[in-house]
Amino acid sequence: MGLTIGVDIGGTKIAAGVVDEEGTIRETCKVPTPPTAEGVVDAIADAVRTVSSSHQVEAVGIGAAGYVDDKRATVLFAPNINWRHEALKDKVEQRVGLPVVVENDANAAAWGEYRFGAGQGHEDVICITLGTGLGGGIIIGNKLRRGRFGVAGEFGHIRVVPDGLLCGCGSQGCWEQYASGRALVRYARQRAVATPDNAAILLGLGDGTPDSIEGKHVSEAARQGDPVAIDSFRELARWAGAGLADLASLFDPGAFIVGGGVSDEGDLVLEPIRKSFRRWLVGGQYRPHAQVLAAQLGGKAGLVGAADLARQG
Amino acid sequence: MGLTIGVDIGGTKIAAGVVDEEGTIRETCKVPTPPTAEGVVDAIADAVRTVSSSHQVEAVGIGAAGYVDDKRATVLFAPNINWRHEALKDKVEQRVGLPVVVENDANAAAWGEYRFGAGQGHEDVICITLGTGLGGGIIIGNKLRRGRFGVAGEFGHIRVVPDGLLCGCGSQGCWEQYASGRALVRYARQRAVATPDNAAILLGLGDGTPDSIEGKHVSEAARQGDPVAIDSFRELARWAGAGLADLASLFDPGAFIVGGGVSDEGDLVLEPIRKSFRRWLVGGQYRPHAQVLAAQLGGKAGLVGAADLARQG
Amino acid sequence: MGLTIGVDIGGTKIAAGVVDEEGTIRETCKVPTPPTAEGVVDAIADAVRTVSSSHQVEAVGIGAAGYVDDKRATVLFAPNINWRHEALKDKVEQRVGLPVVVENDANAAAWGEYRFGAGQGHEDVICITLGTGLGGGIIIGNKLRRGRFGVAGEFGHIRVVPDGLLCGCGSQGCWEQYASGRALVRYARQRAVATPDNAAILLGLGDGTPDSIEGKHVSEAARQGDPVAIDSFRELARWAGAGLADLASLFDPGAFIVGGGVSDEGDLVLEPIRKSFRRWLVGGQYRPHAQVLAAQLGGKAGLVGAADLARQG
């Protein structure tokens, strides 16, 4: 099979791209994400038609946040769009006349990294995406593992603190409350309230109040040596690394790939994560250690991965 | 392939058995577990020779506690026997003249249940063994998943309480400190100290002191309605069920199988575990639920599973 | 000294009452709580003038939520009213021409119970108030203990879960997030989502959805035997009792008094709290146990206590 299309549904933009067998994006198009559930379906179809007009494409892969069923056809539940048992595959196929597969967006990104990014050459890879929340995907034996019902790899919602922070999912103590972009900002704000003297750089990047601190400020301030920003990254890394150690006990992969916006900071965040991983890895002196790698495809991993999953059929 | 031999290395006994393609044990033999590492190898060989003398057997599968490498040949680390990088496959093959595969004992038990027990008919199964500690095995896509380096499925050592109880593995807050036979006894003793009036039956089964309480007493007392014993099972089930919910977020299997000595109590412990699992399952209203099944093979699962893994080659 | 006035500033009403030396309220008046900080001061003065017109009163005691300074004059910080370093004593004295003392409302309630309620006859008493949040007061050696700076007894904000639930105070894992009326409702809603079959009575008291569950429903449903409601009270009691055990390690009082709306349920909540207290009391077999008593004055404790503190000068 030759060219396929990958679609990435974001909170503000829907991106569609024509991708070749090497994972290279030949053409892309972005449209705003409509506010209604049905509008999103139409926008996906429009974007697909736009990019496919000048290419011979054979299939479409769509990455969507939420639970996708085991047939890769129906979105069981989407956290941000009002989709409940939405037959997305059928609806888009009817509109664009191409075979469609639907995949969880973090699964698609994991597959993209495995095929064309940091995971190349590995058979068993676990990807985690530290974005606003925490997602992930599982590759075992060179296959994406989706679970019996399609909803495996929901790493962000394992419980790491009993009776811990409330999560949007309704549970408490979920990993993504402690290791994600949102967590990073919370760490920085709390510390800036308690010890403003140590957050002078950080506070100066916003309007001077802790509430104005955003993720980009924490990154910038950390690079400038702000103690509170550095400590916030360290706290994030403590939780991220400890969670990877748990995943190593369970999956024992050859490599972990850490992606998402937080990982854009590279070794600023990767090195503390590696240190924490070694600290908490059970039996570390008796077993080979998985590598902890930075993702390579950035924000394109989901689109490229979805396109490739469509190619695989 | 016809008959194979399964070997189960326990703390006090080594059992070897001839097993057929239906998972039926044709003959068994037990020998005491020797105190030295080399003695165990010899005892395994002796037991294999004993049961193979009157059968035409084609291979040997050995289930051993600890880390086994990805080639299923070397025990990287055994917690109870002084084995470090022990070339068990080679040593036993030299002694008995049959092909040997070595497998983690909980993996072997999981495979036994998947093939001949509660897991029949499922493609994706997670087994947990609530014995003295907590072990487990992963079947995905009808294959035992061992990880890149052979040490996947160490469920007992995921961290469920940060800064929690010390574990024999050197880490803290490991799941097996909260959901295992040893944990059950600890719950019962602590409660019997604090509220002896509610533990009259339980204390009466030992010598009257909390320290004399053993696992069998807790089971018996719970059946007789002892409040402390019932509460101890409930506490165990809270942790077991919450952990299964985490595993559902990660693996999304079709079924969980709960084995090990604690599960011998059947619904006394299975029902509270199911209740706790439903309580903590993330997104439970939007997704199909895995079944939570009692293991069917009891203490024979490891031997039968090891024999079958040897048959599969 | 004869009659004094107690003032209780609530979220919706300000109550003033004339109280005699026996703790009997002779006359009361209630006015709505104004929306502005200055308006509240005027409303207090109005209420005081109303009830004092037909009585010979000698002083005024005001109970206010928040931090009150060591001179019992200034509200350093009020969570619900926009008071920061508010010179409440001076302002009210100027308006009403009587000596005024300002006290934290939970301290006032504790004093009321100590003098005229459940604490009579004890020299060392710890009161906790399980209302929307969790407050308290400390009596040691027959004196209210306010701390060096006036802000002792903030029981609700000790950390009982590291990295736990966010609290309105900006910290995490505060006791009042786990033991309070608000916590009770959260427990009930979470359980009703996860196991609606066990919450049929409870859900029937609201509009059928978990979000409609309120505190009064949980109490009513528990009395009718609803499993989720009973379990929610038990969870609250687990945390309340464990916290009292900590306070016993610190203060070793002769009695604990449990007040606030949650305690109106009497033994429905008191008995599980006592059980949990015994469970967690350190060294319980070697030391006398504090009594755990239900408060006797209900919602009047704060007003009566504030009046009596004014009498003591």
Place this chain on the structure above:
Amino acid sequence: MGLTIGVDIGGTKIAAGVVDEEGTIRETCKVPTPPTAEGVVDAIADAVRTVSSSHQVEAVGIGAAGYVDDKRATVLFAPNINWRHEALKDKVEQRVGLPVVVENDANAAAWGEYRFGAGQGHEDVICITLGTGLGGGIIIGNKLRRGRFGVAGEFGHIRVVPDGLLCGCGSQGCWEQYASGRALVRYARQRAVATPDNAAILLGLGDGTPDSIEGKHVSEAARQGDPVAIDSFRELARWAGAGLADLASLFDPGAFIVGGGVSDEGDLVLEPIRKSFRRWLVGGQYRPHAQVLAAQLGGKAGLVGAADLARQG
């Protein structure tokens, strides 16, 4: 009253000293701690007779680990000596012919610091002793507060981690498991196992194995810049400071005094504790902050305090 004797019962030595009204020790004597309960009583009497032979002394104060009753006469329970309801006051009075008061050793040390050490000039002081375990004492309104039954101030056994580390007291998650000399050593050993490269200095001070690490090594290595040793002190300080913040919510003292062997390191440990205290202090921006002071009397605080308590009668 003029001279009195203070007695400090340690695990290996019993020290008795003649102390004047200024808290100056005039003469001391040390004897080995006998192995039997009755032997300890005799040894105390011997030591008292020795130091009193050349001084006119008027009373004896004894500091003992464990629970002491409200009459300061009976040791209800001692963790290290086999005393259960031991009438220590009577027994020693009969032997030495002087009035005796018995006090918990951490209470005695707190009183010593309050009267002659870091607490001078304060009315409300909380002392914590970071020794092998964690003890403390409460001074409110210039009086030592012992609780209704004599066992207040057991700071080491408040629960800071639900389901946390087992404690010698039988409970779990006690503060002293996270903030004490023993905890410091555990932190260092765990980190040295996980990341030996960062513990080169520390491991070099022992025999090269993590198990050989002792408290003195951690202090020395931290002064030499060993990353694991510094990180271990930081972890201790995180827990110590967070606990002090809780005590501030409860007691709101004017000052905290931190004593015990761990505090001998001065600002190496005090500064991180202060930082953690500020980080976790609830409402820190709205209230005056207690000072966090280093103890001044070192290991003599208990003896001097006991002598002074005897003087006060």
